[in-house]
Amino acid sequence: MGRIPILDVSPVIDGGRWRAKAYEGEVLPFSARVFREGHDSVAAEVLLTSPNGKTTVHRMRKGAPGSDLWHAEAQLPEQGTYAFQIRAFGDDYETWHHNAEIKVKAGIDAELMLMEGANVFNRAAAETGRSKKNAALLAKIASLLGDTAVDPITRLGLAEAPEVQQAVAAEPIRSLETLSEKYTINSERKLAGFGAWYEFFPRSEGAHLDEATGVWASGTFRTAANRLPAVKEMGFDILYMPPIHPIGTAHRKGPNNTLVVGPQDPGSPWAIGNKEGGHDAIHPDLGTMADFEAFVKRANELGLEIALDLALQASPDHPWVAAHPEWFTTRADGSIAYAENPPKKYQDIYPINFDNDPEGIYREVLRVVELWISKGVKVFRVDNPHTKPVNFWEWLIGEVNAKHPEVIFLAEAFTRPAMMHSLGKVGFQQSYTYFTWRNSKWELEQYLNEVAHQSANFFRPNFWVSTPDILTEYLQFGGKSGHKIRAVLAAMATPNWGLYAGYELVESVARPGAEEHVNSEKYEYKQRDWDALAAEGKTIAPYISRLNQIRHDNPALHQLRNIEIHATDDSSIICFTKHLKAEHSPNGQANTIIVVVNTDPHAVRETTVHLDLSRLGFASDAQFRVTDLFTSQSFQWGAHNYVKLDSFVEPAHVLRVDHGH
Numbered sequence: 001m002g003r004i005p006i007l008d009v010s011p012v013i014d015g016g017r018w019r020a021k022a023y024e025g026e027v028l029p030f031s032a033r034v035f036r037e038g039h040d041s042v043a044a045e046v047l048l049t050s051p052n053g054k055t056t057v058h059r060m061r062k063g064a065p066g067s068d069l070w071h072a073e074a075q076l077p078e079q080g081t082y083a084f085q086i087r088a089f090g091d092d093y094e095t096w097h098h099n100a101e102i103k104v105k106a107g108i109d110a111e112l113m114l115m116e117g118a119n120v121f122n123r124a125a126a127e128t129g130r131s132k133k134n135a136a137l138l139a140k141i142a143s144l145l146g147d148t149a150v151d152p153i154t155r156l157g158l159a160e161a162p163e164v165q166q167a168v169a170a171e172p173i174r175s176l177e178t179l180s181e182k183y184t185i186n187s188e189r190k191l192a193g194f195g196a197w198y199e200f201f202p203r204s205e206g207a208h209l210d211e212a213t214g215v216w217a218s219g220t221f222r223t224a225a226n227r228l229p230a231v232k233e234m235g236f237d238i239l240y241m242p243p244i245h246p247i248g249t250a251h252r253k254g255p256n257n258t259l260v261v262g263p264q265d266p267g268s269p270w271a272i273g274n275k276e277g278g279h280d281a282i283h284p285d286l287g288t289m290a291d292f293e294a295f296v297k298r299a300n301e302l303g304l305e306i307a308l309d310l311a312l313q314a315s316p317d318h319p320w321v322a323a324h325p326e327w328f329t330t331r332a333d334g335s336i337a338y339a340e341n342p343p344k345k346y347q348d349i350y351p352i353n354f355d356n357d358p359e360g361i362y363r364e365v366l367r368v369v370e371l372w373i374s375k376g377v378k379v380f381r382v383d384n385p386h387t388k389p390v391n392f393w394e395w396l397i398g399e400v401n402a403k404h405p406e407v408i409f410l411a412e413a414f415t416r417p418a419m420m421h422s423l424g425k426v427g428f429q430q431s432y433t434y435f436t437w438r439n440s441k442w443e444l445e446q447y448l449n450e451v452a453h454q455s456a457n458f459f460r461p462n463f464w465v466s467t468p469d470i471l472t473e474y475l476q477f478g479g480k481s482g483h484k485i486r487a488v489l490a491a492m493a494t495p496n497w498g499l500y501a502g503y504e505l506v507e508s509v510a511r512p513g514a515e516e517h518v519n520s521e522k523y524e525y526k527q528r529d530w531d532a533l534a535a536e537g538k539t540i541a542p543y544i545s546r547l548n549q550i551r552h553d554n555p556a557l558h559q560l561r562n563i564e565i566h567a568t569d570d571s572s573i574i575c576f577t578k579h580l581k582a583e584h585s586p587n588g589q590a591n592t593i594i595v596v597v598n599t600d601p602h603a604v605r606e607t608t609v610h611l612d613l614s615r616l617g618f619a620s621d622a623q624f625r626v627t628d629l630f631t632s633q634s635f636q637w638g639a640h641n642y643v644k645l646d647s648f649v650e651p652a653h654v655l656r657v658d659h660g661h
Contacts, residue, residue: 002088002178002179002180003176003178004034004035004036004042004088004089004090004176004178005033005034005035005036005088006032006033006034006044006086006088006178006179006180007032007033007034008031008032008033008069009031009032009086009180009181009183010029010030010031010032010457011028011029011030011183011185011457012183012457013425013457013458014425016181016183016184017425018425018426018458019081019184019185019186020183020184020185020186020457020458021185021186021188021424021429021456021457021458021459021460022076022082022185022186022187022188022193023076023079023187023188023189023190023192023193023194024076024077024078024079024187024188024189024190024193025075025076025077025190025193025194025555025558025586026075026076026187026193026559026560026561027073027074027075027559027561027562027580027584028073028074028075028076028185028561029071029072029073029561030046030058030060030071030072030073030074030084030086031060031063031069031070031071031072032044032060032069032070032086032088032180033067033068033069033070034060034068034070034086034088035068036090036176040090040095041090041091041094041095041098042088042089042090042091043059043060043070043088043089043091043094043172043174044060044070044086044087044088044089045057045058045059045060045072045086045087046058046060046072046074046084046085046086046087047084047085047086047087047179048074048082048083048084049082049083049084050076050077050078050080050082051078051079051080051081051082051187052078052080056074057087058072058073058074059072059169060072060086070086073581073584075584076185076187078187079187079188079189079405080187080405081184081185081186081187082184082185082187083182083183083184083185084182084183084184084185085179085180085181085182085183086179086180087177087178087179087180088177088178088179088180089172089174089175089176089177089178090174090175090176091172091173091174092120092124092173092174092175093120093124093168093172093173096113096116096117096120097117097159097160099113100113100114100116100117100156100159101156101160104152104153104156105153105156110152111148111152114145114146114152114155114156115145115146117142117145117159118142118143118145118146119142120142120173121138121139121141121142121145121159121173122138122139122142123173124138124168124173125138125139125142130171131171134167134170134171137163137164137167138164138167138168138173141158141159141164144158144159145158145159188405188408188429189405189406189408191237191238191305191379191408192408192429192430192460193460193495193496193558193560194495194496194558195237195238195495195496196235196236196237196238196491196496196497196498196548196551197236197237197238197239197240197307197462197464197496197497197498197499198231198234198236198238198239198240198498198499198501199239199240199241199242199467199468199498199499199500199501200224200227200231200239200241200500200501201219201241201242201269201468201501201521201526202219202220202221202224202241202244202286202295203218203219203266203269203283203285203286203525204219204501204521204525204526204527204528205219205223205224205226205227206219206220206222206223206224206226206227207219207223207525207526207527208527209525209527214264215264216264216266216525218266218285218286218525219286219525220285220286220287220291221286221287221291221292221294221295222287222291222294222295224286224295225294225295225298225299227530228298228299228302228304229302230530230541231304232302232303232304233545234504234541234544234545234548235544235545235547235548235549235551235552236304236548237303237304237305238304238305238306238307238379238498239299239304239305239306239307240306240307240308240309240379240381240498241306241307241308241309242269242270242309242468242522243269243270243272243308243309243311243383244269244282244283244286244292244308244309245269245272245273245277245278245279245281245282245283246272246273246274246275246276246277246278246281246282246283246284247266247267247268247269247271247272247273247274247283247315248267248271248272248273248274248314248315248316248317248318248348249267249274249315249317250315250316250317250348251271251315251316251338251347251348252265252267252268252271252348253265253267253268253271253347253348253523254523255519255520255523255524256511256518256519256520256523257520257522257523259347265523265524266285266523266524266525267348267523268348268349268522268523269283269309269522270309270311270313270349270383270522271315271346271348271349272311272313272314272315272318273314273315273317273318273319273320273321274315274317274318275317275319277319278314278318278319278320279368280367280368280371289375292375293375293376296375296376296377297376300376305378305379306376306377306379307377307379307380307381307408307410308372308377308379308380308381309380309381309382309383310368310369310380310381310382310383310409311382311383311384312352312365312383312388313339313349313350313351313352313383313384314328314349314350314352315348315349315350316336316338316348316350318350320364321336321350324357324360326356326357327352327353327356327357327360327361328350328351328352328353328356329351329353329356336350337350337351338350338351339351351387352388354388354389354392355389358392362392362395362396365396366396366399366400369396369400370400373400373404373407378404378406378407378408379407379408379410380407380408380409380410381410381412382409382410382411382412382428383412384412384413385411385412385413385423385428386411386413386415386416386419386420386423390419390422390423390426391426393409393423393426393427393428394426394427397409397426397427397428398427401427408429408430409427409428409429409430410428410429410430410431410432410462411423411424411428411430411431411432412432413431413432414432414434414436414470420459421455421458421459424455424458424459424460425458425459429460430460430461430462430496431459431460431461431462432462432464432467433447433451433461433462433463433464434447435447435461435463435464435489435490435494436464436465436466436467436470436472437472439472439474439599440572440599441568441571441572441573441574441599442571444489444574444599445565445574445576448493448563448565448576449563449565451494451560452560452561452562452563453561453563456560456561460496460560461494461496461560462494462496462497462498463489463490463491463493463494463496463497463498464490464497464498464499464500465483465486465487465490465497465498465499465503466499466500466502466503467500468500468516468517468520468521468522469516469522470515470516471508471510471515471516471517472515473515474486474601475508476508476509476510477508478508478601478602479506479508479601480506480540481601481602481647481648481651482601483503483506483508483540484540484543484651484652485597485598485599485601485647485651485652487499487503487540487543487544487547488547488595488597488651488652488654489574489597489599491544491547491548491550491551492547492550492551492557492576492578492593492595492654493563493576493595494560495551495557495558495559495560499544501528502517502521502526502528504539504540504541504544505528505533505538505539506538506539506540546629546630550593550629550654554578554591554593554656555580555584555585555586555587555591556578556579556580556585556591556592556593557578557593559578559580562578562579562580563576563577563578564576564577564578564579564612564615566609566610566611566612566615567609567610568596568607568608568609568610568643569607569608569610570605570606570607572598572599572600572603572605573596573597573598573599573605573607573609573643573645574596574597574599575594575595575596575597575609575611576595577592577593577594577595577611577615577616578592578593578595579591579592579593579615579616579617580592581617589659590617590657590659591656591659592616592617592656592657592659593654593655593656593657594611594626594637594653594654594655594656594657595652595653595654595655596609596643596645596652596653596655597645597651597652597653598645598646598647598651598652600647601647601651602647603647604644604645604646604647604648605644605645605647606642606643606644606645607642607643608640608641608642608643609640609641609642609643610639610640611637611638611639611640611641613638613639616657620639621638621639622638622639623636623637623638624636624637624638624657624658624659625637625657625658626655626656626657626658627655627656627658628653628654628655629654629655629656630650630652630653630654631650634658635655637655637657
C-alpha cells in the first residue's frame with residue numbers, strides 16, 4: 001500500500017497477468033479508487049507511455065460521491081505496447097481552499113488561513129519544473145495574501161480568481177505523490193478493432209450445374225475473384241473463406257449432413273485433408289497456390305483483406321493420420337475417435353489430441369500458419385478454439401504476433417463465458433458472441449452493456465448476424481424486416497460485425513428441426529445469380545452498403561466502449577447512442593450517433609425516446625438538429641422525442657447529431 005492508497009485500477013486484467021486490449025484510435029476509459037486518511041483533498045492522473053516512449057498525463061475526474069473512484073479517458077493512436085500508471089497526490093490547493101473558504105468567510109483564524117495559503121503558493125512557485133508564467137502568478141498571489149492592509153475576504157477572492165484556478169488545474173500543487181504499479185496495454189492495428197466481415201464459399205462463386213449431364217463444375221479462385229468487387233461495393237473490409245484445403249473422402253457427408261453421398265457431393269470443407277495434402281495445400285478444384293496468391297492480390301487491390309479458416313482437425317484421409325497417429329485419440333477398440341457433440345456426430349472429422357505430442361503438434365501448426373502468412377494472409381478465423389487447450393492458443397498467438405503483430409485471430413467459440421473470455425485474455429483479437437441469440441429489447445440492452453462496459457478490456461466482440469451453421473428462428477420468420485433489423489443492430493452497436501453470403505438475399509429456409517439452412521452450403525454447391533436477383537429486387541445489399549458507409553463516415557461508430565442505452569416507453573423499441581468527443585475525433589469535431597430500432601419485425605411501433613443528454617455533452621434542456629442517415633430527413637430533438645417505426649418500411653432511425661446547428 002502506497003502513502004496514498006490506489007486500488008481497483010482499470011484497465012487491468014486479473015491483476016496484470018495479461019495485457020488489456022486496445023486498438024489504434026480507440027478511446028480507453030481508465031479508473032482507480034484513490035483516497036487518503038482524514039479530510040485532506042486528493043487527486044489522481046494517468047501517466048500513459050506510448051510504444052515510442054513518450055509519456056502523456058491525463059487528469060482524472062471524481063466519480064460518484066463517496067465511491068472514491070476517479071476516471072479519465074485517453075486515446076491510443078499507435079499500434080504497440082503502452083504502459084500506464086496511476087499517480088495520486090495530495091491536492092494542497094484544494095485542501096487549503098476548502099478550509100479557507102469556510103473559515104475566512106466565518107471570521108475564524110482568517111489571517112492564519114491566509115498565511116498558510118501564502119506558504120502553499122510560495123512553495124509551489126519555487127518548484128522546479130513549474131512553468132515560469134505559472135510560478136510568477138503563484139508568487140504574486142502569495143504576496144497578495146500576506147498584505148494585511150487588504151481585508152481577508154478580498155484577499156481570499158484573489159486566490160480564487162479564474163486565472164488562479166486555471167493555473168493550479170494545469171499544474172497542480174502536489175504533495176505525497178504516490179505511483180501505482182505499472183500496467184501494460186496491447187494496442188493492435190485498427191482492423192483488429194474496426195472492420196466489417198463477409199463470408200463466402202469460393203467453390204460456390206462461379207459454380208454451375210450442367211443441365212445436360214447433371215455434373216457440377218466447382219467455382220475456383222479465378223471465378224470467385226469476380227465476386228470481390230461486389231463485396232467491396234457493399235463496404236466490407238475482410239473476406240473470410242471456409243477451409244480451402246483438400247477434402248477427405250472417408251465418411252464424407254452428403255446433402256444436409258447425411259451419410260448418403262453421391263459422386264457429385266463435394267463434402268464439408270472442414271473435413272480437411274486427403275492424398276493431395278492437408279492444411280498446407282489447396283483443393284485442386286479451386287486452383288493452384290499461384291491462383292490463390294493472385295486472388296489475395298486482387299482482394300488487396302480492392303481494399304479487402306483475406307481471412308482464412310484455421311480448423312485444427314483432420315479427415316481420416318489427412319496425411320497427419322498416417323504420419324502421426326499419436327496426434328489423435330485411440331479408442332479401446334483401436335479405432336481413432338471421430339468428432340462428436342452428442343447427439344451430433346462428425347464421422348468425417350478426427351479431432352487432434354494436443355496432449356500426446358504437444359511439441360510436434362505445436363511446431364506443425366505454427367509452420368502452417370507461417371506458410372499462409374507468407375502468402376499474404378493476415379487474418380485467421382479459428383474454428384472451435386474452445387475444443388483445444390487454452391495454453392496452446394496463448395503460445396501460438398504469442399509466437400505469431402511477436403513476429404507478425406499485424407495478424408488477427410477471430411475465435412469462433414460459441415460456448416461458456418469463462419472459456420470465451422479466457423480465449424480473449426490469452427490473445428484472440430476478436431470473438432464471435434451470443435448476439436446471434438439476443439433478439440428482444442431487454443436481452444439486447446443487457447448484452448450491449450456487458451460487451452461494452454464489463455468485458456471490453458479482454459473480450460472484443462464481433463457481431464455476426466448469420467453463419468453457415470446458424471439460422472435463428474428470428475431470421476427464419478422475420479423476413480426482409482428481420483434481416484434489416486439484425487444488420488442495423490450489429491453494424492451500429494459494435495465496431496466489428498459480419499455476415500454470411502446469402503444474408504443479403506434474405507435466404508432463411510431452415511432444415512426441419514435445425515437452426516441451420518436447408519440444403520446447407522457446407523455440404524453442396526450453391527449457385528446464385530446475384531445480378532438477376534438484384535434486378536428482381538430480392539436483395540437488401542443496398543441497405544447493407546449504406547450501413548457500412550455510415551460506419552466508415554462516423555468515427556463514433558469505430559469505438560466499442562461508448563455505447564450508452566437510453567429509455568423508451570415501448571417494449572420492442574431500443575435506443576442507444578455512440579458519442580465521440582471533439583478531441584478524440586479525426587476531424588476535431590464531436591460525432592454523435594443516435595440509433596433507434598424496432599426489434600419487432602412484424603409490427604408498426606411508436607414510442608417516446610428519453611435521452612440522457614448529459615451522456616451526449618448537452619444540457620438537460622438542450623434542443624438540437626438530427627439528420628436521419630437513411631432518409632436524409634432532419635428533425636429537432638431534445639430530451640424527449642416521439643418516434644414511429646414501421647418495420648415493413650423502415651425499422652430503424654440512424655440519426656447523426658448536427659453539432660453546432
